[in-house]
Amino acid sequence: MREFDGVVSRREPSGSVHRIYLPFILLLLIFTPRVDSSWWYIGALGARVICDNIPGLVNKQRQLCQRHPDLMQSIGEGAKEWIRECQHQFRHHRWNCSTLERDHTVFGRVMLRSSREAAFVYAISSAGVVYAITRACSQGELKICGCDTNRRGRASDEEGDFDWGGCSDNINYGIKFAKAFVDARERMVKDARALMNLHNNRCGRMVLERNMRLECKCHGVSGSCTTRTCWMTLPKFRELGFILKDKYSHAIHVEPVKATRHKRPTFLKVKKPYSYRKPMDTDLVYIEKSPNYCEADPVTGSVGTQGRVCNKTLLHHPNGCDLMCCGRGYNTHQYSRVWQCNCKFFWCCYVRCNTCSERTEVYTCK
Secondary structure, eight states, rough: OOOOOOOOOOOOOOOHHHHHHHHHHEEEESOOOTSSTTTGTTTTOOOOHHTTTTTOOOOOHHHHHHHHHHHHHHHHHHHHHHHHHHHHHTTSSOOOOOOTTTTTTSSSGGSOOHHHHHHHHHHHHHHHHEEEEHHHHHTTTOOSSSSSSTOSEEEETTTTTEEOOOOOOOOHHHHHHHHHHHHHHHHHHOOOOHHHHOOOOOOHHHHHHHHTEEEEEEEEEOOOOOOEEEEEOOOOHHHHHHHHHHHHHTTTEEEEEOOTTTTTOEEEEESSSOOOOOOTTOOOOOOSSSOOSSETTTTTTEOOOOTEBBBTTOOTTTTTTTHHHSSEEEEEEEEEEEEEEEEEEEEETEEEEEEEEEEEEEEEOO
């Protein structure tokens, strides 16, 4: 892949940059124990300041970071979006994708393990980079890219012919840059975890690409659809989150395989006896089974579930008190709420309301 060309921006005064992005720095302090994905908090300080000082960036990542400061800012904004989505998808699970303030691993040392949680994080972060760059291209925020110029002329779908128009999202550019930047360190390490990370990075990008959708606008007299103008657009990021969460639930257990005359693993296969079937490109894969995340454990980085809110009426749901609290039991907290309700306006000119109240119970794990 050829190198990306761009313009290097001037160095921003470090003091003003720190003041602007300090809250984001606390959120996205280096996020992985191997420092192999320290790019996850790029965009927090500004291009040259951050690119020259992040430990763990390989030369290619640092060069791309310095050449494309505007892209790095988009990646930083995208990081905040996919972290929020990760936390939304796992809000009812023992591992809830919570960040640890001032912890250098951000999600805890769970990223040390080659678990299905790590698989999800790598997939959604890689897809998040593509998403952020593609969106910035279409919105005219980047000088180096714009709308997809390949969408020109006429085409057809199951509803008939249409004309390409509008601004089709340029996902090809987003994928190309993400592949060059995100995968750079993994391609240098070449161990079993690197193979897993590369696979899940690619899975995230492919899932996003395959869920691009066609949007059209009809033209004609009195609302008729004599002709259509269509363009390709990104799906909602929430939709992408649901798809990857489903793939997390059906993630494939794999193991590394060394080909003849190779000292290092060369590919991953499904972990079954006498099987050499490779996982599909759109499968999330993991090598190690996950810890149970029940108790706080500094070795695995689990923060435990003590104090987590649960639902005592759900028996077999991850958020049910039995599963969430790991059999330790739960505490019951009663709250009363009073508010004005059934308000009516009377002419002229006053409002009369009733007083409503309710008692609620909240359950938290012991």
